[in-house]
Amino acid sequence: xxxxxxxxxxxxYDHTLIDKSCEKIIKxxxxxxxxxxxxxxxxxxxxxxxxxxxxxxxxxxxEQFQLSIHKRIIDISNSNTKTIDALGKLDIPAxxxxxxxxx
Numbered sequence: 001x002x003x004x005x006x007x008x009x010x011x012x013y014d015h016t017l018i019d020k021s022c023e024k025i026i027k028x029x030x031x032x033x034x035x036x037x038x039x040x041x042x043x044x045x046x047x048x049x050x051x052x053x054x055x056x057x058x059x060x061x062x063e064q065f066q067l068s069i070h071k072r073i074i075d076i077s078n079s080n081t082k083t084i085d086a087l088g089k090l091d092i093p094a095x096x097x098x099x100x101x102x103x
Contacts, residue, residue, distance in 0.1 A: 004102055006076040006083070010039075011097040015070045021096045022072055028090055032083040034076050042071035 008025060012018035022039040029036050046068050053061045076083065084102075092098055 004079055006079050006087070007101045007103065008074040008076070008087075009099040009101075010072045010074070011099075012070055012095055013068065014095055017093055017095050018070050018072055021092050021098075022074060024090060024092070025074055025087070028086045029074075029076055029079075029083055032080065032086055034079045034083045036074065036076055038074035039072040040074070042073060044071070045069040 010018050010021060012021075019039075026036050026039070046066055049065045049067070051063050051065070052059065053063050087100065
């Protein structure tokens, strides 16, 4: 698999957590002499929920909650088996969803 490309997609509700995870990934990949492009920030998906404050009276009294999903992409080129092994051993926090594709 010498010279293959890897695309890593990260998703998280917390932007600081996803940025720290990106830094960890980039440091470990650069140690294996692979070329890193990114992290590339993708648009943040925001979902707004509107809830009545009281279930029986005051229909006009409402409360809004917002849920933001932050996304990043990291492209790795000229990767080798050391790169794949290093990514497998990497400890990513529980709040980050990671998806790895080999091409």
